[in-house]
Structure formats: C-alpha cells, structure tokens
Amino acid sequence: MPTSAPAQDATSEQPNPPSGALDRYFKITERGSTLSREVRGGFATFFAMAYIIVLNPIILGSAKDMYGHQLDNGQLVTATVLTAALTTLLMGVIGNVPVALAAGLGVNTVVALQLAPRMSWPDAMGMVVLAGFVVMLLVATGLRERVMSAVPLGLRKGIAIGIGLFIMLIGLVDAGFVSRIPDAAQTTVPLQLGADGHLNGWTVLVFVLGVLLTLALMVRKVPGAILISIVAMTVLALIINAVADIPSWGLTTPEWPGNPVATPDFGLIGQVSLFGGFAKVGLLTGILFVFTVLLSCFFDAMGTIMAVGDEAELTDAQGNMPGINKVLFVDGIAVAAGGASSSSATTCFVESTAGVGEGARTGFANIVTGGLFAIGLFLTPVVTMVPSQAATPALVAVGFLILSGSIGAIDWTDFTIAIPAFITFMMMPFTYSITNGIGMGFISFCVLRLAAGRGRSVPAAMYVVSGVFAFYYLMPALGLT
Numbered sequence: 001m002p003t004s005a006p007a008q009d010a011t012s013e014q015p016n017p018p019s020g021a022l023d024r025y026f027k028i029t030e031r032g033s034t035l036s037r038e039v040r041g042g043f044a045t046f047f048a049m050a051y052i053i054v055l056n057p058i059i060l061g062s063a064k065d066m067y068g069h070q071l072d073n074g075q076l077v078t079a080t081v082l083t084a085a086l087t088t089l090l091m092g093v094i095g096n097v098p099v100a101l102a103a104g105l106g107v108n109t110v111v112a113l114q115l116a117p118r119m120s121w122p123d124a125m126g127m128v129v130l131a132g133f134v135v136m137l138l139v140a141t142g143l144r145e146r147v148m149s150a151v152p153l154g155l156r157k158g159i160a161i162g163i164g165l166f167i168m169l170i171g172l173v174d175a176g177f178v179s180r181i182p183d184a185a186q187t188t189v190p191l192q193l194g195a196d197g198h199l200n201g202w203t204v205l206v207f208v209l210g211v212l213l214t215l216a217l218m219v220r221k222v223p224g225a226i227l228i229s230i231v232a233m234t235v236l237a238l239i240i241n242a243v244a245d246i247p248s249w250g251l252t253t254p255e256w257p258g259n260p261v262a263t264p265d266f267g268l269i270g271q272v273s274l275f276g277g278f279a280k281v282g283l284l285t286g287i288l289f290v291f292t293v294l295l296s297c298f299f300d301a302m303g304t305i306m307a308v309g310d311e312a313e314l315t316d317a318q319g320n321m322p323g324i325n326k327v328l329f330v331d332g333i334a335v336a337a338g339g340a341s342s343s344s345a346t347t348c349f350v351e352s353t354a355g356v357g358e359g360a361r362t363g364f365a366n367i368v369t370g371g372l373f374a375i376g377l378f379l380t381p382v383v384t385m386v387p388s389q390a391a392t393p394a395l396v397a398v399g400f401l402i403l404s405g406s407i408g409a410i411d412w413t414d415f416t417i418a419i420p421a422f423i424t425f426m427m428m429p430f431t432y433s434i435t436n437g438i439g440m441g442f443i444s445f446c447v448l449r450l451a452a453g454r455g456r457s458v459p460a461a462m463y464v465v466s467g468v469f470a471f472y473y474l475m476p477a478l479g480l481t
Contacts, residue, residue, distance in 0.1 A: 026096055026362040031314070033361040037223075038098075041360025042368020044226045045100050047391045048354035051174070053376060054251045054384050056080045056103040060344060063112035065121045066280070071268065071342065077380055078264040079343040085373035087334035087346050092366025095327035098355050099308050100369045101334045104347035106433060107296050111344045115277070115289055123277035125339040127286065130274060131293040132336025132345070138298075139329045148302055148328075150459035153319045154414070155441055156306050157406040158421025162428035162437045163307040164406070167350050168399030169429040171392035175207035176250065202240045203249055203389050206233050210393035218397060226358045226394045233390035249387045257381035264377045268342035288480055293335075295472055296435050297345050301331045303434040304348040311402050312356045350434070357398040416452050420445035439469035 023029055028038060057076035064070050084102035091099055107128075115124035138144040151159075172178045177199070178191050194200055199208070210233040217225035237254035240246065246253075278286035305328075308314075309321040316322065331348055338346035355365050376383040412418045424441030428434055446466045449458045 022364070026364040028362050028364060031312075031361040033359060035364070037359030038362055038364040039368050040224050040227045041098055041355035041358040041365040043355075043372070044230065044358040044394060045098070045349075045352050045355030045360070045365065046369045046372040047227075047230045047386050048394050049100060049102055049349050049351040050376075050383055050386060050391070051251055051388055052084065052102045052105075052349075053077060053081055053380060055105070056108055056343060058251070059105075059108045060112050060342075063116050065116040065124065066119055069121060071121060072265070075265045075268040076343065077262075078266055078377065079268045079341040081373050081376045081380065082264070082266070082269070083334075083338050083341045083343045083346050085370045085377070087330070087337055087370075088366050088373060089370035090333065091327065091330045091348075092363030092370060094363075095330050096323070096363035097305075097309065097314060097321075097327055098312060098360035098362060098365040099305060099327065099348045099352045100355070100366055101331070101346050102349055102373075103338055103343045104297065104300060104345050106300070106435075107293060107347065108344035110292055110296065114292070119277040119280040120273065121342065122271050122273040123280060125342050125344075126272045126274040127277050127290050128293055128339030128345045129272055129336045130339075131290050131297060132332055132334070132339060134290070134294050135298060135332035135335050136329060139325060139332055142325075144298070144302075144328050145325055147461050147465055148306070148324065149320060150461035150465075151306075151442075152417055152445070154410045154417035154421050155424065155445060156310070156319045157409045158424040158441060159303045159434075159438060160307040160310050160406040161403050161421070162425035163303055163350055163353070163434060164399040164402030165425055166399075166428040166432075166434065166437075167353060167395045167402075169432075170350075171395030171399070174250070174388040175392045176201075176204055176389070177207055202244055202246055203237075203387070206237050206240065206387070207389040207393060209233065209236070210390055211396050214393045214397045224358065226354060226397060229393055230386065230391055233393070234386050237387050237390050238385075249389065252384050252387045254385055254387045254390070256385065260379055260382045262378060262380045270340060271342050272340055284480075288475065292472075293345055295468070297331075297335045297347050299435040299438045301328075301348040303428075303438055304350045304352065305331075307350065307402060308348075308352050308356055311353060311398075311405060312361050314361070351395065353398040353402060354394040357394065357401050416445070416448045416454060419448060439466075439472065442466045443469055 028035060057073050057080060061071050061073045061076050080103050087101040091101055111124050115127060178193060179195050181187055181189055181192050194204060210229050213232060214225055214229040217228060234254060241254045314321050334346040338344050410418060410421050420441045423444050424437045427440045428437030442462060443466045446458055446463055449455055
C-alpha cells in the first residue's frame, strides 16, 4: 500500500462528515481528505511545476522554423500559462484526480528541434493537435485503457518507483545539487556533486536547508510540511538575494518585481495548420512525426497517472483506477489544446506528486493549481519569483514517499517481473525519460516471459505495445527520423 503523506496524520487532521455540494462532487471526505489538504496540495503542485512558465518559452522561443521565424517570448508565456490553467481545471472537474497538466518537457524539445526546422511553426503545432486527436480516438475506442489494464501490477509498481527516482533526480539537477560534467572534461562519469564536484554557494544552501526542513517536518508529522518548506525557503532566498552577490539562481531569480502585473498577449492562440506539415516533409515522415509526439505523450501521461493514482490511494487491489477513461480523455484534449495554443503538447506533470505528498486526493486540488495558473496570466513576474531551489526539495521528499510505498509490492522472486520492473525504474532516471523506462520495461517483460515458456500469460496488448516501442527504437537505424 502507498505510504500516506504526513499531512494525513490521523492525530493532526480528521476529515469531517460529508457536507455540501462541493464535498460530494469531488468526494473529498469519501477519499479521506479535507478541504485544507486539497488547498495545500494545489499550492504545492503549482509551486513545484511553476518553472514551466519560464522554461517552455525558453525551449520553444530559442528555435527557428524552416523560414527562420521565432515565436515571441511574451506570447509563449501567455500560451503556456493559459493552456496549463484550462487543462488543469478540466482535469479537476472531469477527471477528479489531483493531476495537473502543462507543456510537456521532452515533447517541446521534439517540436522545437525536429518538427519546426522542417516546416513552419503553425505546421509543427498542427501535428501536435493531430497527435491529441489520435490520443482521444484511442481513449474513445477503449484501446488506451486496455493497454493500461494489461500492464502487470509488479510492472506498474516499477513504473511508480521509476517516477519517484526520476523526480528526485529532477529536483537535484534543477537545484544545482548535482550537475552534468561537460564533455570537455573527457570523463566517463556523467554527473557530479554541485557545479564543480563540491557544494558551493548560497543557492545550494537554500536547497539543502529546504530538504532538511521538509524531511524534519514530515518526521514531526506537521500538516503542510511541503508547502511550509517552499514558502520558508522562498523567503530565505529573497533575503539572501537582496544582501549577497549571487551570480545566478538558474531560471528564476528570487527578486520582488518592480511591476508585478503583466498584460497577457494571446497572439499565438489558434495559429495552427493541421495538414500543412505533410506538404513540407511528405506523408510518411509526417506520420512518423505525429507518432513520435503521440508515443511520448501517451506513455509519459500513463506513467504519471499510475504513480499519482497509486500514491493517492485512488487505485483498487489490481492497481486499476476507477473512472480512468475520463482522465485519459482529458489528457488527449490537453495534447491537442497545447498544439492549438502553440505552447506544445500539454500533458500530465509528474510534479503533481508534490500535491499528493501534501495530502491532495481529489480534483479540487487541481482547481487550486489551475486557479493559480490563471492568476499567473496577469502576475507572471510574481509567480516566477519562487526559485527552483525552494520548490525542488518537495520532489526529493515525494520521491521517497512513492518509492517506499511501491518497492515492497514487487515479487522479487519472479525474475520475469522483477527484472523488467528493475529495468523500468532504473532507465527512467538514467535516460531522463519516463517513456524510455516504460518501453524498455515492456520489451524486457515480453522477452523474459517468452524465454521462461510463459508467453501465453502476456496480454496481447503488451506484445503490440512492445512491438511499437521496438519499432520506435529502430527508427534511426531504419533511416526514418
């Protein structure tokens, strides 16, 4: 069973009997939560993923299409925030799960570096919209839910563990606690402690203190541990930045803006050409581009939904989530909406686990997160004031919660499930990709079951998906990228 978040300590906060339409609609009491936990969870998720407001425009805005055109940074900020707000609210109201959405990292890089250079920006975003339509079609036909249901419980736990390790690595990297060693160093060691093999600087100190504070509050079972830490470290970062000479905080500098209000620019909304890209690159290449976007969105979201649902105790004994089709369909809408707004494919964010760690169990937490994104349309300078060093300690803490709640559920005596689970959760952080971890785990599961003479125990959907992944990995060798 998943490990409950510290905010759920029975001695600190007992759910009241159901009262009011809000409670009944979101099933707040039924899921063992309270309104205050949902609000805290919504805030924690928002602060943990607010970096996307800055990062997505940097990734997309730094690329040029085949005509040399670049997307406007201010318009990208508006598109990113607006799409995140609407899709997160939609997931809360329809899916009723604490899973927030925003422009997907990895997918936006594919759009910027693979699609855009070979067509116009509207053409590239049109392919993202088409990928979203395909996702919705797969949900409507039941194929996407069938794929998720076909995944064995042990492998699902491996996916959850992998995401726990992955988000911890994301937190360490984003905070500067670990960094990539440059190729010029000519070493086989890919990562190092700090920027130069040592922990130096005020920014790393803020992160370390944030981790220690978060864990200490968790041990003390203090409600709101994660959110308290984020707020406290943001205040500390503001003070440090005001009195010390800090070379760089990374994407976000903790500095109170001179003008906290920003006027949104909706100029990119609707700038889409659905089929123009096929005329530029040809039918086969166009289909492969759509397939690449689809695969990443499909399995990134699947892994995130599984991990969040498991940690939030929204799954049954078989690991299935009731009402999953609604969640999956909203995710498909989000992919298409991201293309339609030119903010790239929008997908479920693994940082939602920060809210779950704070006690969120329902879609009401999404109402809070989506509302904060909506406010961010006009207060972007304030929203982006929280540095990653203050927010990422939450990812370290939640990574532990996910891992501790899942690792014991894997049958380590059955190598045909234990080894694929191991491959899955190790490949996610090592390849910096949820999709790669799932793909390698699926393929190894099918191969090992066949090797053990247990091929008939593998659901047909697993063979099909593993074949798709194998084709995806072979595409470069076949000259199809």
